[in-house]
Amino acid sequence: MSYQWRTVFEYLPEFLDAMGLTLWITLQAFLLALVCGLVAALARNSRWVMFRLLAGAYVEVIRNTPVLLQIFVVFFALPSVGVRLDAVTAGVVAIGVNVGAYLCEVFRAGISSVARGQGEAAQVLGLSPRQTFASVIAPQALRNVYPATVNNLIQVLLGTSLLTAIAVPELTGVATVINARTLLFVQVFALTLLLYLILSNALSFAAGLLGRVMFKPALDQARPGLWPLRRTRPSAIPVEVSS
Amino acid sequence: MTATANGATIGSNVQLRAVTKAFGAVEVLKNIDLEVEDGEVVVLIGASGSGKSTLLRIMSGLETADSGQVFVGGIPMHEPKRAPEIRGHVGMVFQQFNLFPHLNAMGNVTLALRKVLKMSTNEAEAVALKALTRVGMQDRCENYPSQLSGGQQQRVAIARALAVNPRIMFFDEATSALDPELVGEVTSVMRSLATEGMTMVVVTHEMGFAQRTADRVVFMDDGVIAEQGTPEQVLQNPQHPRTQQFLARVFEA
Amino acid sequence: MNWQLIWISLPQLLRAFLLTLELAVVSIIGCTVIGLLVGGLRTVRLRIVAGLARAYVEVFRGSPLPITLLFVYFGAALYLGYSSNVFAAAAVGLSVYHGAYVAEIFRSGIQAVPSAQREAAQTLGLSAMQTFRFVVLPQTRRIVFPPLIGQFISLIKDTSIAFVIGLVELMKAGQAIVDRTAEPIPIYLTIAALYFVICYPLSLWVRRNERKIVPA
DSSP states (O other): OOHHHHHHHTTHHHHHHHHHHHHHHHHHHHHHHHHHHHHHHHHHTOSOHHHHHHHHHHHHHHHTSOHHHHHHIIIIIGGGGTOOOOHHHHHHHHHHHHHHHHHHHHHHHHHHTSOHHHHHHHHHHTOOHHHIIIIIIHHHHHHHHHHHHHHHHHHHHHHGGGGGGGTOOSHHHHHHHHHHHHOOHHHHHHHHHHHHHHHHHHHHHHHHHHHHHHOSSOTTTTOOOSOHHHHHSOOSSOEEOOO | OOOOTTSOOOOSOEEEEEEEEEETTEEEEEEEEEEEOTTOEEEEEOOTTSSHHHHHHHHTTSSOOSEEEEEETTEETTSTTTGGGGTTTEEEEOTTOOOOTTSOHHHHHHHHHHHTSOOOHHHHHHHHHHHHHHTTOGGGTTOOGGGSOHHHHHHHHHHHHHHTOOSEEEEESTTTTSOHHHHHHHHHHHHHHHHTTOEEEEEOSOHHHHHHHOSEEEEEETTEEEEEEOHIIIIISOOSHHHHHHHHHHHHO | OOTHHHHHHHHHHHHHHHHHHHHHHHHHHHHHHHHHHHHHHHTOSOHHHHHHHHHHHHHHHTSOHHHHHHHHHHHHHHHHOTTSOHHHHHHHHHHHHHHHHHHHHHHHHHHHSOHHHHHHHHHTTOOHHHIIIIIIHHHHHHHHHHHHHHHHHHHHHHGGGGGGGTOOSHHHHHHHHHHHHOOHHHHHHHHHHHHHHHHHHHHHHHHHHSOSEEOO
């Protein structure tokens, strides 16, 4: 191994710590995103106009402005209205709220993608609307949205790298510091890239395994394969829903 | 009479009086009168768009009539407050099966038994097994819909409808989505139901089924009942010119 | 709160916004070219080529944009000197990164056309090129455009990430004013509004034209 690589590998403990923080932020932010997405999806289908409007505004504003701006708003602007968050918490909040807006749309589409005949069959069988939703619509919606939801988990992971802009010592932030110290940018960023690939593939892989346990019959039997990202990742082109 | 979800019972006859239905500007049903008696098998035929499926959906409570009276098993379906009483007392079999893809055959059949009739899992599975046996699917309980052929799926769908012990069964083009060689296994299940005395209203393009199984054949044309009678009367000796045209086209094909 | 600040700083922000738009346009062209190329290569029969194209897509879709930008920026600095063009580095980084996503969109679009269409065209006597040109591509257009525009919206917003390599685009210009004046709210609102007026109409177009779907 060359001298340069050895120098960079001496920083491996720092890299691993940063990786841990990245993962920790990712999981917290994703949890928040799930909650935001679910609440917003319910609000957008609510009977109350006020809820629908608020949720609609949330989704549109978040989706049409940069996440970096949202991070700055939470970290630099909220203190001027009395909400002071440390950088990690601010990052979790900003990214969670951001991805929540995308998940809201995923969840809505997931529910409306369940074929209408499913609800009709349940209705004739005598299931109440609530039972129909819980036993027939929701389980299928969950299957439908699972790949897209996992995709958003990856987006959360990739989004945490922006927290370097508010000096969170996550993977990208630590990499820039070590790069400044060693000036070995090829080695530093190659290693960082590799660590991100490990993280994103590990998360997809875990989600794929979870999906396999959770869903019977198995998700996407048509596309077996060992590449975990591909298996859980939805196609770039949305699936057309038969109506 | 059968004990049901809320302990109530309903009859097994259908009465339609002056039923109309429009989708936007399109009048799908124009002043329909129809009676189906206890144990009778009525087959609705007609070109697509003639209103027969809509009529079936009104009887099963999936659509409401714009005007007129609809009594199904004695329940006035035209009264919005009372229409939901029908649920769980009639069975419906759809063209696209509409099996629940996330549940296996057993799960599909037991769902309503557990959730609506509040049976225990064991009880529900015993009832479901009987229903699945009735359609010859007792060996495929663990299979998911995606693992079954179209004919098998439709038989499970029939078992699912039968398990709640309905008083009337509605079939909406139950064999139209099937490959020709799979039609027979479904129609034979339907025929055995008919011989067991089930009240059935069947929308179908299978003239053979109508011929052999129907007590009465109803020909619908452009939202009205153009002609009805025994299979011999309507299919062999149609009086109405539209019926003659329709049958000529069907048998030509 | 000093709302006057919006009017005072608006010219400065608009100048930076212009740079943001320039960066976006250049990168949109860049990533479309890369996407078409890589997406096409993925369908090539030669295993190595298709494999490389796929590795490209997987690497960039599994890693964050700042890493790509930093890589390009420091690479350019090393080989071309520190006076090298930050704008060019940002444009290259954005094009290369979003190119991977665009490649997937093109590939999926081509695959979304049923193979029966190809077979039908071939039985009519059309050559492979003609089949692609007259049968597959026209059908792809309708499927590909909404997600493609969606990707462009992401790219426009992602120009703000050029912040990390010090390009004074809208975000960086705004933050400089915030640092100077300690008035974040009016400035951030202005920045948000500027991004919003560009992205929102595009989003509306995407929503109107996308298929009824579970979005990816």
